[in-house]
Structure formats: structure tokens, C-alpha cells
Amino acid sequence: MSGQGGQDAKFFTRGKIQEFRAELEAAESKDKKFTKRKTVLKKIVANITMGNDMSPLFTDVVQCLGTPLLEIKKMVYLFLVCYGRQKADQLHLVIPSFLQDCNDRNPLVRALAIRTMSYIPTPIVIESLTDQLRHCLKDRDPYVRKTAAICVAKLYTADPRKAEKGGFVEMLRDLLLDTNATVVANAVAALSEIGDRQDGVIFKLNLTVANKLLTALGESSEWGTIYILDSLLRYVPERHIDAEMMAERVIVQLNHANSAVVLTAIKVLLYLMNYMENRKLMEYICKKMGPPLVTLLSSGPEVQYVALRNILLIIQRRPSVLKNDVKVFFCKYNDPIYVKLAKLEIMYRLAREENAREVLAELQEYASEVDVDFVRKAVRSIGRLAIKVQPAADSCIQALLDLIETKVSYVVQEAVIVIKDVFRRYPGKYEGIIPTLCEHLDLLDEPESKAAVIWIIGQFANRIDNADELMDDLTYTFLEEPTEVQLALLTAAVKLFIYKASSDTTKALVHKVLKWATEEVDNPDLRDRGFMYWRMLAINPTVAGEIVLAEKPAITTDADRMDRGALDQLLLHTGTLGSIYHKNPETFIRNATGKALADSPALNPLSRQVLVPASRPNLPPPAVVVPGPGPSEPTSTGAVSGTLVQTDGESPQNGSEASVANGTNGTNEANGASAHLMSTSASQETPSNEGDDDDGMVSPPASADPYAGLDNAFGGYMADEPRPQNRNLLDMI
């Protein structure tokens, strides 16, 4: 059978309805082996595939149902699935044939009939299906029963109330106890589908049923295993021991060859761990999860990608998983770009003092590749590494300086952006490299990098001999610059003036900039900030200096980690689209249902404390969001009223104390730096990133949006972050 194929390619040519009709008529005579009919039907199916409307042939094609050839029957059924709903008025012609097949002796034919009927959800077909389906759900053949189970889900989609009134949901429930594992798995899949509908019945599992399903796991097909594992999230353990025993039975699935089984098993384990008490077992589970996750990286690149995006979430919630395995995430030269970008984020997260040297060497390697996004992210990661791992800072800075020497524009820009943060992280340590940065001013043509270097010049104007010259050059194009750069220029000009108040050039410069900002520019933020500076300088320049050049809070990378409650919730979607975009599905898929950890006596108290309830928001109608000029909205409560501080660097982990501190200090900073503060957040104390969250302190989410901190790992630089597109392009077609 294998190795030899059909010869049907010739049928892929456009045909006319009339010709096909004539051919079908001709085939009614002298067609002993039905080869003629088969040929015409193949032509028709090929034309359907090509997108040609074959529906006018409905009555002609239906005639062929009398042919006793299974192949012909399947082609006619395919035709019916395609055009049945359009030709609802003529469907009565095929009902008798369907009914006959539903009672065929051959179980394959019975199943085929109900499967096909349920694909044509019109009243007349559904009417005749319901009776048949009731029988088929109790058919003695498991193949028919497993097909019937899915038919119930289809029926429910077409007509929920009819399915409920007909008692089909109860019949599905009964199938959960079927003797055949495949039937059980499909019943689970159908019930889950119904349970996920916003208008569906609630599908929950109790311990007895959950255990029964676990028994079926051993005999299920790989897909069935996935449906069953997935449904275990509908079981809420009431006692620690229940969660622990269930996990022990799920753990064996980690050795399954199918990566979807592995990821779904991991999802169940992560879920159950929220309800456990036995720390030893939890450690054991974490240890067991690592190797299978790494093995997923030898699957195809698509599965690798899914795995990597999930690993990024998992290691934030369970830092002990994979903590010694940073090497496996090193990029191969020929990895697809999406795999490389995902690996880079994981490398950064797993970087610690012990492996920083190796990680840095890799990042340097990547910084010389050709893909611009990848290179930029690599460069930025070097700077982030300097901020995260203090002992590695020296070598990271040297690496950045080497990169600047390449004079490749986007490399230099990225380097400048991160170096600005490095200055804030290690005040008084690396300012010696400022002259090198200033030599490359002409390479900077993007707002973010320009704003960064301007901030550096303003902040350290006292150490830069020709700061006034540089500023004079930079302000030359003030009126054409984007707001981000204008804001930076304004603050830098004020700082320069405060440092060198006696100089006439700086006086003239600040006057010029303030005048522009308040008189020539339409942007209200810029104007208001201009007025504010102007008045401060007019009333008391000394105090203004103290305010503008006040000591800034140090930068840390703690905010990179996502809020625990949000993580707990997102991990309920492990392996799914939501876990790839790091977004709850209800936020980007219409009619998707949110999930939340259910409370129970067994739930870990810390998990309960940060629990994010499920929401069922209806997605607003799709709208095109155009990021306009001007500052973005504050995202957290950190902004104390009355300040102009942009708090986009805030993360909910800071807790209220840190936020307020940042807010007030930020006011002193008078917006210069915070306007381009990026992801790094200010925080007074440095909580350890190591160790499981279950041990540590958890601060309650301070912000309305627990995901605010999520995108922070690589700052505002999100060009390569995978995300669903909020446009409805589908309407264009």
C-alpha cells in the first residue's frame, strides 16, 4: 500500500457545472464498476477544494448515494458537509439514505452516518439525528459510541437547548464510566467543550470520577490522554493528600512521546501543586519536570517554540525547575528566529553569578549575527545582565563598549539605551565611559536611544567638558523631534543650567528650550513641564537644583518577574495559545472562558492570598489602537496624585510601599529620567528571586492589572514579543 500513490492530480482543473451534470447523467448507464461516477465525483471534489461553487449540482450528486461503493459514499458525504447548509430545502432528499446508514450492520458505516449528519446542523437533519444519536450513544460497538460522544458536542453547538432537553448531556456523563477508554476520552472532550461555553452546563469532576478517568489513562490513545489530563483541572482537591496522590499518577505521563501529553501533564502537575502540602513531593515533581521540558527542545521547531514560551512562565513560578540548565537554551546558529528570541529570554532569566560568564559569551556571539531584532535583543540582554548580576557588570560593560566600537547603528543605539540604566544601577562606577558614548552621537537616530543619551548628558553634565556644545547641537532640531526626545532635552537643558549656571551659553540654551517648550509646542505634557521648570528656576534656582538633581532610587530587575497570582492563573493555560502570548485567553479571544484557581481547604494560603478571580469579559469590538504621541497612561497606583511621573516602569510586585517611595522620589527627579525609565523599577529592598514562591513573602498585587509587570523583561522594547494582533483583518475578506 505504501509507496504507491493515486494518480488523481489530473482532476485539479476547473470544470463547468453543465459538463459535470452531463457526465453524471452519462454515468448512470454502462457504469458497472462505477468508475465513471467515481471520476466525476473526484473532479467535483477537486473543484470544491479549489473554491469553485459546486452547489448547483446538489440533486445530481445526491443521486449517487445509491451506489454501494464506500468511496463514492464518502465523497457524496463530503459534498453534503460543504453545501448541506446552503441547500437546506433539499436535504430531505438525503435523510432516508442517512437513516438507512445509521442502522447499517457495519459499525464504520453507522458512525460515518451520524458523524456526517452532525456536520450539517440544519433543523431537518438535527431532527432526524437526535433519535439516531440516542441509540448510537448506547451502541454495542465502541467506535460508534466514541463517534456519538463527539456528535453530542456538535449538537450542543448547533442547538444547546435541544441537546439539554433531549437528555444528551446526561448520556455523555454516563459515558464517562464506559468500559472503553477511547469512548471515555471523547465523552470528556465533548463535556469539556460544552462546559467551556459561556451558556453551557457546568462540568466539574469529583474525586471518584477523576480517579476513574485516571484509570482510563492507561488505555487511552495519546489524544485521549490529553483530553482526560486536561479535564483534571476541573477537579478541585479538598485535601492535600488527594492532590498528592493524583499527581503521583499523572507524573508517569511525563515520559510520553507526544509533546502535547507532556505539556498537559505538566499543566496538571503545576495545578495540583497549588493544593499540596508535602514539600518533598513538590520538590520531586519540580525535579521530574525539568528533563521532559528540555527534551521538548529536540522536537520540531514549532513545538520547541511552544515549549520555550511555556518554560518562560514555568521558571518564574517554580524557579527550581531548570535552574542549572541554562546551557540547553543556548541558540543554535540555524534555529528559526522565533526559537532564538524565545531562548534569549530564558537565558536571561536563568542567568546567575555562577553562569554569567558563559551567558555573556553567548550573548556577545549573538550580537554579531545578522537578524536585527535578535541582535538588538542580545545587546539589550547584555546590559540587563549587568544590572541583574553585579559581579558580571564589569565584563558586560566591556562587552557593550566593544559593541559600540563596531559602529553598527542599531547595535550602538541598543547599547546606549541599556547603559543609561547601568549608570542608574551602579552610580559613580562607570561614568568614565561617557566620552566614548558621546563620540557616537551621530549614530543615534531613534527616539529611545537619543532620549537615553540626552539623559546621560544632562545627568552628568558636570563631568562632560563639552556638554553645552553637545546640547547645543542636539537642541538644534528640537522642534522636529518626537515628544520623547523633546522631554529629555528639556530636562537635560535644565540640569545643564543648574550645573553650569554661570555660563552664558547654558543660560541661553535653557531659555531657548523653555521658550520652545512653552510657546511653540502643542503637546500639553511638554508645555506643562516647561512651565513647571521655568517657575522653579525663577523662584529659587538652588532648590530647583536640589529637586532636579536629587538622588534617584536604584534600579533593580526584580520587577521582571511576573506577579504570582497572575502566573498561577496563566499556568492554568499551559500549552495553549494563552501561554504563548502570556495573556489570559479571555483577553484576546472572543467567547473564551477565563480560568481561576478554585478555592478549597487544601489551597495553599499564599496562592489564596494572590488569587485572581476569573473574569468573563466580553471582548470589545475590535478596534485599531494607534499609539499616539505623548506619554502613555500610568499603569499602576504608583503615581502619587499631583506628579507628572510616568509609572510605566512600575510593577505590581513593588507593593504599595515601594511604589509610593518611587512616586515621591520620582517627583524629585522631575520627570527627566522617568520619562524613559523603561522596565526597571525602583525598589527599596531587594527580595530574593531564588527559591520557590511558596516560601517567600508575597505582596498583594498593587495594581488593577496584574499583568502590568509581564512585559517588562526587556523593557519597552517589544518589537519581537509574540502577541495576537488586535486587528480584525478577517472582516476585510
Added chain:
Amino acid sequence: MISAFFIFNQKGEVLISRLYRTDLKRSIADVFRIQVVSNSDVRSPIITLGSTSFFHVRINNLYIVAVTKCNANAALVFEFCYRFISIAKSYFGKVDEEAVKNNFVLIYELIDEIIDFGYPQNSETDTLKTYITTESIVSANIAAEESSKITTQATGSTNWRRGDVKYKKNEAFVDVVETVNLSMSAKGTVLRADVDGHILMRAYLSGTPECKFGLNDKLVIDKNERGGGDAVELDDCRFHQCVRLDEFDSTRTISFVPPDGEFELMRYRSTSNVKLPLRVIPTVNEIGTSAVSYAITVKTNFNNKLSATNVVVRIPTPLNTTNVDCKVPIGKAKYVPAENVVVWKIPRIQGGQEVTFQGHASLTSTTNRQVWARPPIDVDFQVLMFTSSGLIVRFLKVFEKSNYHSVKWVRYLTKASGSYQIRPYENRRST
């Protein structure tokens, strides 16, 4: 779950189109064509527009596409695409535009069977072939009993095997195939080295044989608990669904009823004590801006009874190379301008042997500095009867109620393809 399944050719023409749910129209295919097929810079295998997500896998000149409107299990969708490809391979040998067009009716039959309402169903090739065939079946002629056998198998606990298999001579072939991945720095430091092992089995055994399989492995769960002996440390292993996972978990025995014919019994990964079959020592010198000289030595690292075959060394050259003068002691070396590499092909290198490529690349002077990523040197090869991990098959026992005698064969192969890489430069970007 999956709402629609499509196959596109390179031009974006639809070769197969099947909608499983009414939440999509066929015109969704046009969106994919515009967004992916005609887009030269696709940077993700998943694209989500509004609530609709497109998952695609490329094979030869085709796009295998699944479309969903829900928060689909992405791993499942891709695994399904891979499975479709392997079923198609098994049915018609290759998966390309021609094969799909030639078998489109059969493909429609298959995808009606292996997905129902977007939920993947039994997709074991062996079982599928019992009732979805290329031959015409007259429905009236299939005995109901015969069908019941099929349906029982398709839904049964060993749905990968028919019960009535008979062979005159009972044989089982085991192939241990290891792909060794290497990334080595210019200084010769191993940045990473790991082995992806596959144990492939061809079982031609009658009846319902019960197999037990043993390796010299020692599965490492806790890396701190290292032990001695000749046991090989496997970081992880994954099994075909026929292997009883609970038994493996409790007693570490690999026991199973194999599918009939060829299948992948097990996959494993090893990162400790990886033996590198070939050692590559590159010396690359840039002579001003006009030339580069190369001396690339390849050394075998196994005993002289074995040999590496089909060795292909790919040595990257700068983008402005005009010509490369190559000298090799064995094999053939040729500059391929289209790919900016010198390809050095060596049919066979004996164990203990050492060979060196000498090359001199002449460069044109260019004014526009194109970015050259200085890619690594890449080596492909095969070594028979050698495992990089040191894995050995200890035993394969077959028990069947008729107690027949069976013959077992084991073969080992270590290979590299596309990811055995040595970086020739210490610092890649020229300053």
C-alpha cells in the same frame, strides 16, 4: 479545537480544505495566503488575528495549516500536523504537492477519520490502513464481523496493533540512532554537546508479543546522585504509547506490545560524557582585507575498526569572496559562491585518521560593508556501530503464547546533520 485544516502549495493555492466547524468560512484560507504564504518575513509558526489563530508547519513545498477560534492546545495542534505528515508519508511515500494532488480523495477520507469536530482521533497508521485504503471497497461486501474487529482495534487499549499478524520467520530489528549536537568555541571549549537518541524498531513478530527491552542506562533524575560503572546517564527518555509508562516508572523496565512493522520505540537525551566522534581544529587567518587563509583539521576520535562516512564539512567564507583555492588530502572540496561556503566532502575517514584542508580565499575590495555573521563551521557525518552516549542494548526479550523463536538484530549509528558546529573565530565581528 481545530476549526479548519488546509494544505497550501508554495503559491498559496489550496490543495486540501476541510472545515470542521461552522465558525469559519472557506475564505479564511485567503487570510492565511496573504498573511503567511505571500509574506517574506514570517517570524512565528502561530499567527493570531482577532480571535482566529493560524498554526502552520512547512514540509517540502507545502504548508500544513490548522486554524482555530479558541484557546487551542498549541502543542496538540502541532503534534497533530506532524502526525498528519507521518501518516501521509506512510501512505504515499513522500509529502509534496504532487503526492497531495494525486491522493486528495484519500486525504479527505483520512482527515475525516483522524479529526472529528476538531478533536484528533485515532491516528495509528497501522490501524488506519485496515479500513482506509487506496482500493475501492464495496460497502455491502465488508462483513460486519470484520468491521467489528477493526473498530475494536481502533478504540482498543492496543489500538496500534492488529491481533492477527502472522510471520513465518519472527524477527525484530533495533536501530539505535544518535544525533550528536555540538557547539564548540574557537578555543576548543565545548559550549554544549548533547545527544538526541532514537531507538527505532522494526518488529515482524506474530501474534501479540510481549516485549521487554533493556539498556545500560541509568536514568538521572537528580544530577547530584551520580554513580560509577558503565551505566549511561540519560537525562530523559520518552516512549511510544505502546510502552507501559507506569511500569517504567516503578521498575524501570521497558515493556510493551509493539505495533506491527516500523515504529519509534523510544527517544532519549544525554548530555554527560558525550563522546565526540570528530574533532575539528580550525585555523583561520585574515590576511589584510584581501584574503583569508584556512587550515581546517578533522581528526577522528574512535577506534580504527570503525569509520566515519558521508562526511561533509561546510566552511563559511566572507561574502565578498571571489575564489577559493582548496587543497585536500582526501575527498573533494569546492567553493559554492551561492551559499558562501566551501563544501568539503569526504566519503570515508578511518578511525585514528587525521586530515587537513588548506584553503586560500581571495576577496574583492568592496565599499559597502555588508554585515557578515561569520557563521560556524558545520560538519555532517555518520559513524556506524558507535554511540556518542555510550548506550548499549542489553537485551530484547519476546514472549508470546505460542512460544516461538525470534531473531533480534541491533544496529548503532551516530550522525550529525546541521548542528555539529565549530566557531572559527574568537571574536566574530570585525572592528
